Amino acid sequence: MDVRVQSADFDSGAELSGFIARQQAAPVGATVSFTGIVRDLPGGGLQRMVIEHYPGMTERAIAAMVGQARARWSLADCLVIHRYGEMRPGETIMMVATASAHRADAFAAADFLMDYLKSRAPFWKQEITAEGTAWVAARDEDEAALQRW
Amino acid sequence: MDVRVQSADFDSGAELSGFIARQQAAPVGATVSFTGIVRDLPGGGLQRMVIEHYPGMTERAIAAMVGQARARWSLADCLVIHRYGEMRPGETIMMVATASAHRADAFAAADFLMDYLKSRAPFWKQEITAEGTAWVAARDEDEAALQRW
Amino acid sequence: MIEVLYFAWVRERIGLPRETVQTGAQTVGELVEELRGREERYALAFSDLESLRVAVDQELAGFDAPLKGAREVAFFPPMTGG
């Protein structure tokens, strides 16, 4: 299990290679990854995104989600990397990777972790355009997605 | 859209990096990947796996699945790589990657493609141990998984 | 004339990956009946149709599928990709 909260950019493909490589002693069969990328606003014009977080609580909240995922599904390993600070369109915001003997478990755990990271980890996104700065509003569907679990 | 059927080994992390990089003109937000790895048998002793396939039909079947996934979910891009021939425990068998503005679509399409690749693409796995060679039997639960869609 | 392909243990039981077959069979089922009548190895390969899958011109099909115009028929066990 590996959880990293960092401001530095990272390459999710390189992280996926490393994650799979560290399973080599006991290859697991199924690995699922999710990568979140900063996308531009619908009409364009996003200059940058800034993510604020709550140091200490962030790590605790993510560790708790990972613990829930491990209790619920058969997971050999799991990786969560989430950035904070400034990033530009096209940069990687975060990633999740799960490894399991069973593809259904790897998919479900990654999907679960994403839903929880969206609404239960203390991160707040801010979008900066030529017009100014705006906090991204939480979406009702992200909160509703938690009911699936 | 990129579909490759090949005997050569590949690095799914490097492929994921390339897949994300080619979205840079219009970053999409959500990318999901699945990587299948050759795992050892429960008691150990797998020397190698050999995958037979049906050249021509394989490419058609995968293209049809990808077409169904695109019709059903909002996908910006999608990648399928599946190997045939000989491979050893720990080697990558195949991968799927999906890119979408919406994480639910990226997850669902990757999950759907995996279920279809398992049971509707003409690949047959053979396991080679010291005791000999055995064809892997299709699992009822893989066939049942198709009912989800 | 139709090209008949065999994969996995069907190929092993019959001992061939493919062959060209002269047939008047109207359906996949009729073709199977003809092949079964040839030799023991065919009868063995086609002994349990429930464990077999068929493709006509590289598309999955049933045993009742017509063969009119078909160039290629393939027999194989349930697929195990992914």
Add this chain to the structure above:
Amino acid sequence: MIEVLYFAWVRERIGLPRETVQTGAQTVGELVEELRGREERYALAFSDLESLRVAVDQELAGFDAPLKGAREVAFFPPMTGG
């Protein structure tokens, strides 16, 4: 004495990321009432509790959560990670 933290637009409205508060409040709700009474910027930040979330000692909590033994209370909008 309790450490009170503010994040995102709550931090911006109050104009501080954190402060140490001397309080006899027994619950988060009582603490909010005290803060609201201080100044207009606090009243504004706490005007709509439905749009606020609370953590006590870095665990999500409700406005009725007791403060006995708590060292740190944080107020912030719904989270937007991922």
